[in-house]
Amino acid sequence: MTLLADGGWHRLHxxxxxxxxxxxxxxxxxxxxxxxxxxLIEWIVPGADCPPEVCEEDPITIILDRYLVPALLGxxxxxxxxxxxxxxxxxxxxFRVTDEVVEVRSGVLFRSHRKxxxxxxxxxxxxxxxxxxxxxxxxxxxxxxxxxxxxxxxYLSSANADGLRAEILxxxxxxxxxxxxxxxxxxxxxxxxxxxxxxxGAAPAPANLSELARQRLAEFAxxxxxxxxxxxxxxxxxxxxxxVGSTVLSVSTIVFVLAISGTLIGVxxxxxxxxxxxxxxxxxxxxxxxxxNRIVKSLRYSIAATPDGIRVGFGLLSTSxxxxxxxxxxxxxxSQELLWRPFDWWTVRVNLASHSSAKGAAGQQNTTxxxxxxxxxxxxxxxxxxxxxxxxxxxxxxxxxxxPARPDDGFTTSPRRAAVLRWFSWRRNxxxxxxxxxxxxxxxxxxxxxxVPTARAQSVEITQGPLDRALRVxxxxxxxxxxxxxxxxxxxxxxxxxxxFRDAAxxxxxxxxxxxxxxxxxx
Amino acid sequence: xxxxxxxxxxxxxxxxxxxxxxSPKYIVVSLVSDVIxxxxxxxxxxxxxxxxxxxxxxxxxxxxxxxxxIVLAALAPRRVRSIGYLLREDDLLFRRGIMFQRxxxxxxxxxxxxxxxxxxxxxxxxxxxxxxxxxxxxxxxxIPGLTLASAEELRDHLVALAETRRAGL
Numbered sequence: 009m010t011l012l013a014d015g016g017w018h019r020l021h022x023x024x025x026x027x028x029x030x031x032x033x034x035x036x037x038x039x040x041x042x043x044x045x046x047x048l049i050e051w052i053v054p055g056a057d058c059p060p061e062v063c064e065e066d067p068i069t070i071i072l073d074r075y076l077v078p079a080l081l082g083x084x085x086x087x088x089x090x091x092x093x094x095x096x097x098x099x100x101x102x103f104r105v106t107d108e109v110v111e112v113r114s115g116v117l118f119r120s121h122r123k124x125x126x127x128x129x130x131x132x133x134x135x136x137x138x139x140x141x142x143x144x145x146x147x148x149x150x151x152x153x154x155x156x157x158x159x160x161x162x163y164l165s166s167a168n169a170d171g172l173r174a175e176i177l178x179x180x181x182x183x184x185x186x187x188x189x190x191x192x193x194x195x196x197x198x199x200x201x202x203x204x205x206x207x208x209g210a211a212p213a214p215a216n217l218s219e220l221a222r223q224r225l226a227e228f229a230x231x232x233x234x235x236x237x238x239x240x241x242x243x244x245x246x247x248x249x250x251x252v253g254s255t256v257l258s259v260s261t262i263v264f265v266l267a268i269s270g271t272l273i274g275v276x277x278x279x280x281x282x283x284x285x286x287x288x289x290x291x292x293x294x295x296x297x298x299x300x301n302r303i304v305k306s307l308r309y310s311i312a313a314t315p316d317g318i319r320v321g322f323g324l325l326s327t328s329x330x331x332x333x334x335x336x337x338x339x340x341x342x343s344q345e346l347l348w349r350p351f352d353w354w355t356v357r358v359n360l361a362s363h364s365s366a367k368g369a370a371g372q373q374n375t376t377x378x379x380x381x382x383x384x385x386x387x388x389x390x391x392x393x394x395x396x397x398x399x400x401x402x403x404x405x406x407x408x409x410x411x412p413a414r415p416d417d418g419f420t421t422s423p424r425r426a427a428v429l430r431w432f433s434w435r436r437n438x439x440x441x442x443x444x445x446x447x448x449x450x451x452x453x454x455x456x457x458x459x460v461p462t463a464r465a466q467s468v469e470i471t472q473g474p475l476d477r478a479l480r481v482x483x484x485x486x487x488x489x490x491x492x493x494x495x496x497x498x499x500x501x502x503x504x505x506x507x508x509f510r511d512a513a514x515x516x517x518x519x520x521x522x523x524x525x526x527x528x529x530x531x
Numbered sequence: 532x533x534x535x536x537x538x539x540x541x542x543x544x545x546x547x548x549x550x551x552x553x554s555p556k557y558i559v560v561s562l563v564s565d566v567i568x569x570x571x572x573x574x575x576x577x578x579x580x581x582x583x584x585x586x587x588x589x590x591x592x593x594x595x596x597x598x599x600x601i602v603l604a605a606l607a608p609r610r611v612r613s614i615g616y617l618l619r620e621d622d623l624l625f626r627r628g629i630m631f632q633r634x635x636x637x638x639x640x641x642x643x644x645x646x647x648x649x650x651x652x653x654x655x656x657x658x659x660x661x662x663x664x665x666x667x668x669x670x671x672x673x674i675p676g677l678t679l680a681s682a683e684e685l686r687d688h689l690v691a692l693a694e695t696r697r698a699g700l
Contacts, residue, residue, distance in 0.1 A: 130700075153666065153700055335699065338700075361666060361700050464700070466637075466641050466665040466666050466667035466670055467635055467636060467637040467638070467641060467665055467667065467670045467672075468635070468636045469633060469634065469635045469636075469669075470543060470545055470632075470633070470634045471631065471632065471633045471634075472542075472543045472631070472632045473630070473631045474630050474631070477542065477632075482543055485669075487635075487665065487667035487669040487670045488667050489666050489667055489700070490667070490668055502543060505543075505545075506543060506544075506545035507545075509545045509546075509634065509636070510545055510546060512636075513622055513624075513636035513638075516622075516636070516638050516641075517621040517622055517638050517640075520621075520638055520640040520641070520696065520698040521621075521696075523698055523699065525699060526699035
């Protein structure tokens with residue numbers, strides 16, 4: 009229970025203007041320094057004077073010679089105004105969390121008031137950029153469905169952000185603990201709590217500087233995933249060696265290496281001179297920064313099942329972690345790059361209704377919830393994502409979805425005549441309809457397995473073009489919210505496809521009736 | 532894997548039933564828009580031969596384009612007749628297309644909003660177009676050629692049904 013969720017209005021972390029404007033301030037300072045380079049050198053080394061005809065014309069010289077006092081006054085006023093504006097904007101930026109909604113009021117001249125229903129929360133992300141981490145601050149983003157529908161609380165103090173998220177998720181899930189009701193009642197009784205409270209007031213303020221430093225250090229050294237949050241058996245962490253290997257064997261790395269070796273060969277054959285090698289340097293830098301970026305961003309990666317949904321966290325210096333409540337994942341795809349096949353590595357992508365501004369691990373979209381994992385890990389992630397689907401009976405079926413096709417593996421596959429359309433994959437191309445989800449297995453060269461929970465599919469479609477008709481096949485597709493996963497399967501026997509369409513439509517209707525995931529905690 | 536013997540009809544008909552068809556007056560709307568599109572595209576395809584002087588052979592292009600447009604326009608009545616919808620207990624089925632057949636099932640609980648739009652020609656004929664929107668952009672169910680009264684009735688019916696079967700996203 010955190011005081012921030014007591015139903016009263018609160019302000020953000022007092023360092024917010026600095027954290028938000030810090031980078032911009034440094035950039036402006038950089039531009040000024042770059043432009044005054046000559047003058048700075050002149051100040052430091054008096055002998056290095058600029059040519060008189062340039063200095064005479066220079067507007068800065070004119071200002072320094074004639075209008076020094078007004079210029080300084082102007083700058084001072086500007087700074088005071090900027091600081092005052094930031095302060096007013098911080099004063100006016102307040103938020104409140106009640107049992108039903110989260111509200112944010114912001115803006116000075118153009119006021120905005122955003123209200124988001126808690127039972128429509130699609131996910132909550134807490135990110136801590138390195139700069140903010142030094143100040144012990146964190147950014148909390150509550151995602152709702154649709155574009156630009158997110159509620160951002162930037163910045164809160166680190167501990168408060170975690171507590172607030174747990175509280176919002178508990179309320180969104182319909183877990184109405186007694187403590188919550190009691191505290192809310194107490195907050196109404198206490199007149200101080202009704203007025204706007206500074207965000208820092210909720211956390212015990214450190215007594216002195218050394219204690220503050222110790223507290224920061226403890227925060228830095230703390231494990232990325234709080235062990236109390238999820239039982240260890242429900243945590244999947246990423247192997248660093250696998251991450252490096254998978255990055256090196258990815259298509260983009262290979263394109264890079266081919267480009268570099270192509271340049272080398274070209275240079276050595278045409279004899280264009282060794283100057284051409286300098287052209288390689290930016291490429292090598294590009295490759296190096298890509299690899300390092302991808303790997304550093306995914307260090308300390310973990311995905312865990314918490315009572316309030318799946319938590320995906322990662323990051324060494326800047327950290328980010330997102331909690332996706334149950335029933336917010338609209339489609340899952342397990343796929344692998346061609347060169348990963350010998351190692352049996354897979355990647356897991358999902359479709360989400362919200363668009364978080366936070367990036368996912370490995371610098372990819374936040375829809376890539378597992379950048380790389382072994383088959384066992386992928387199955388465990390799928391189990392976390394869709395606990396109803398992956399049971400002991402279906403585990404073998406799902407696992408066979410990642411393997412080459414066998415005649416009796418439970419999937420209904422394309423007929424032999426569909427080989428015209430699916431040259432290599434017609435044996436593998438198939439589906440499995442489970443009451444909770446539909447499983448689609450596709451591709452022989454680029455293998456993939458898509459899973460759409462029937463409670464999330466928006467509509468079902470069956471299509472047949474002229475070529476399909478000649479071959480007596482048809483395709484079925486599930487429409488989900490926009491994302492990297494398209495759930496469709498083509499070249500099925502027309503009768504199978506028709507039956508699948510009928511069954512999927514019926515399963516969708518039944519799933520809607522039974523679905524209670526918008527209040528996952530009350531069930 | 533079912534390698535069944537070819538059935539009498541290779542066409543898809545996954546859900547047999549009494550499909551509601553759209554108004555025959557919509558053929559006029561479809562035909563007029565086909566003819567306008569055909570004329571514009573054919574006129575544009577004469578440009579290489581006429582203005583750019585690419586050669587005599589380029590006159591073949593407008594001939595081909597014109598012929599295709601005529602065939603498409605001639606198929607308009609069949610295309611319109613292929614459009615249909617079916618209200619079931621918990622979902623709405625929509626079908627269209629002859630060459631490229633498409634059937635969509637939208638559960639009532641998934642509808643986010645129902646739109647009625649009317650173009651100038653359709654309005655002159657007393658027709659309206661009903662559009663169903665779900666959280667998935669790909670659903671794309673647009674039932675054209677309904678009379679305004681039936682479109683409004685259907686909209687109200689669908690909204691009422693969606694309300695009783697409401698679900699999360």
